[in-house]
Amino acid sequence: MNKLISTLLVSAAAFSINAYAEGDADKMKVLNENELKWTEGRVKGVMSAMIVGAPTEPGFFMYRSKFPAGFVVQPHTHPAAEHITVVSGTFYLGQGEQVEEAKTTPIKAGGAAIIPPRLPHFVIIKEETVIQQQGVGPTAINFLTDGTKK
Numbered sequence: 001m002n003k004l005i006s007t008l009l010v011s012a013a014a015f016s017i018n019a020y021a022e023g024d025a026d027k028m029k030v031l032n033e034n035e036l037k038w039t040e041g042r043v044k045g046v047m048s049a050m051i052v053g054a055p056t057e058p059g060f061f062m063y064r065s066k067f068p069a070g071f072v073v074q075p076h077t078h079p080a081a082e083h084i085t086v087v088s089g090t091f092y093l094g095q096g097e098q099v100e101e102a103k104t105t106p107i108k109a110g111g112a113a114i115i116p117p118r119l120p121h122f123v124i125i126k127e128e129t130v131i132q133q134q135g136v137g138p139t140a141i142n143f144l145t146d147g148t149k150k
Contacts, residue, residue, distance in 0.1 A: 073123035080139040089129030
């Protein structure tokens with residue numbers, strides 16, 4: 001498992017270099033919280049702020065998602081691994097094809113999760129929560145049902 005995590009982190013770092021290969025490779029990109037540009041995200045009701053790349057495009061991507069209190073992301077999968085770091089709040093992550101709060105694991109600010117490709121999972125949000133997602137695209141959100149509900 002540790003070897004898998006190490007491999008994923010090294011791969012993400014290598015792809016992050018490619019994110020700058022075509023642009024300002026000699027300049028750092030620094031964004032403070034107040035400089036993030038929040039827009040409607042890929043999931044209706046969730047705000048997102050892109051930091052680098054785009055999950056629907058080839059290459060490394062990194063963005064933040066802001067979930068309102070009381071939000072549920074219905075069971076879904078992704079074709080690529082999903083890497084999540086909780087920035088604020090608590091992210092209740094569950095594995096399975098049905099939303100079952102008893103099957104969630106609370107991930108608090110500073111915690112992280114790696115979700116393998118094609119693994120059905122769901123999310124419950126009890127308080128406003130911000131996460132950072134990163135990985136290598138292209139990827140997508142493939143809902144097992146009709147999407148999200150609030």
